[in-house]
Amino acid sequence: MGQIIALVDIAFNLLIWLIIARAILSFVNHNPYQPIIRFIYDVTEPIMKPFRRLMPTAGGIDFSPIIAILAVQLVRMLVLDILSRIHF
Numbered sequence: 001m002g003q004i005i006a007l008v009d010i011a012f013n014l015l016i017w018l019i020i021a022r023a024i025l026s027f028v029n030h031n032p033y034q035p036i037i038r039f040i041y042d043v044t045e046p047i048m049k050p051f052r053r054l055m056p057t058a059g060g061i062d063f064s065p066i067i068a069i070l071a072v073q074l075v076r077m078l079v080l081d082i083l084s085r086i087h088f
Contacts (some may be wrong), residue, residue: 015043015072019048019065022065033052051064
């Protein structure tokens with residue numbers, strides 16, 4: 001069971017780092033068709049899109065990555081807590 005919890009924790013950490021990478025990419029000139037960048041966008045877009053609709057940009061700054069990371073952290077804590085309570 002501990003291995004499943006560790007794997008889920010790693011997946012959430014990876015997702016958070018991909019959101020951070022996407023936020024950094026918004027500040028630099030990049031090729032959106034490059035496979036690694038395309039992967040980052042494909043993985044993070046389903047998470048970022050709802051928050052982007054809720055949060056208007058303030059002075060050209062997109063705060064949706066911060067809100068998305070907070071939401072992912074909340075879901076991470078809930079999922080890990082549920083998994084730790086399950087006894088097989």
